[in-house]
Amino acid sequence: MSSLDHKAGFVSIIGKPNVGKSTLMNALIGQKLSITTAKAQTTRHRIFGILTGEDFQIVYSDTPGIIDPQYQLQKSMMNFVFESLQDADIIMLVVDPFDEPDDNQILDLFTRSTASKILVLNKIDLSHQEKIENRISNWSKKIEWQEIIPVSALNKFNLDKILETILKLTPVHPAYFPEGELSDKTERFFASETIREKIFLNYKKEVPYSTEVKIDEFKEEEDIIRIRAIIYVERDSQKGIIIGKGGASLKKVGTEARKDLEEFLEKKVFLETHVKVEKDWRKMDLKLKRFGY
Ligand SMILES: Nc1nc2c(ncn2[C@@H]2O[C@H](COP(=O)(O)OP(=O)(O)OP(=O)(O)O)[C@@H](O)[C@H]2O)c(=O)[nH]1
Ligand SMILES: [Mg+2]
Structure with missing residues (x-):
């Protein structure tokens, strides 16, 4: 393999609280790294989950759920989200079938970024075909997505499609982290x-x-x-x-x-x-x- 073929990039996983961002990152890297619970605002930091392959390295960032911050801790949590958006090659917005694609601050954050954009519709195991198709059609009207991917992170359904899409959009670049490194956290x-x-x-x-x-x-x-x-x-x-x-x-x-x-x-x-x-x-x-x- 020549170094000209090696791909590496930063993929930010963002979205509202409780849509399954941490569950998705864990499933994508094949290890329980980020904690997951049924309560909103579980994740408070930006956490790298690093997936290293033969000729690629994907550095996922799990981030806190986007909210309108009410107190100092939540402001810091939102700063982790903004930081991760700034150095993203690819932004993966995670939504669930209950989420209406209204004009929220998430889309504002998006339109300002030049990164590639993927929409992941998670928790499709809790929905049905008609509703899923309807959601996809609504979200696709909002901004231009490189891809819209319906998945179930919990059941590990259709996650191959995510990796495949990411690899297509990842720039040619040497690895950022040594092989075997799983995260930036201790x-x-x-x-x-x-x-x-x-x-x-x-x-x-x-x-x-x-x-x-x-x-x-x-x-x-x-x-x-x-x-x-x-x-x-x-x-x-x-x-x-x-x-x-x-x-x-x-x-x-x-x-x-x-x-x-x-x-x-x-x-x-x-x-x-x-x-x-x-x-x-x-x-x-x-x-x-x-x-x-
Ligand atoms: N049914 C179903 N539940 C899911 C799926 N993915 C995640 N969940 C559940 O949704 C809840 C929230 O998951 P998390 O991964 O903690 O969500 P998060 O987006 O990281 O939440 P915050 O860190 O609070 O922003 C947990 O109870 C998960 O088990 C899915 O595909 N299907
Ligand atoms: Mg989380």
Whole structure:
């Protein structure tokens, strides 16, 4: 293979919350990298998922769902989306069959970009042919898409078509990352995300949104990885909810997270969790900075 044949590019996965962006990226790279839950605004960062082939490298960016930001954390989340749009070779807008292609801010962001544009209509397993065709026709009137692809990320249906389309649109370029590299994020980051996923799955209402997880210690030994995580909440009352009666809720979160981490890190894990209050961290610039936003 000559280096003139090698293709590489950045593909930004964007869309409203909960349409399945993270599920789609995980399916496209064949590994659970990004956390996924039924709650909106699960993803808070831009996360690279790198797919390296014999003669290509696709650097996917999973991004937070696009919303009208109400507080400081959400503003930072939207900045991750804007950044990913700026250096995209290809933008993949993910929508679901319930999404009406109205004149929303997403399309405004789009028309300003010179990147190739793919529309992915996800969750077609929840819809039917007529509605899907109707949606495709509506979306195709909005802007000029290089391709519109109906898929089910959950059932891994029609994902080959996405890769095929991306490869056609990817520029000739050497690889950006060494072979074997899966993401730009560290094992510590994925450890904190795994715990956050379990918090999103186990608690209701505002609690998951008020929670941030920091890894205080990540120590790899011969046959075990010792991880100490701090779970930050915004108020004392939330600390009580996270811990639960006799510590039962926190224990459940810890056990579920440890199991996933052992699979992800392919090693035995000892996970220790502590809960602390960091008052109103979501609204304060300095605290957000410390948390990596
Ligand atoms: N039925 C069905 N459900 C799906 C599909 N893809 C994703 N989901 C579900 O939709 C929910 C949201 O998925 P995520 O991948 O977390 O969505 P997201 O767009 O990353 O959400 P945010 O990070 O909050 O913006 C989860 O419960 C997924 O299991 C699909 O193709 N079919
Ligand atoms: Mg997500």
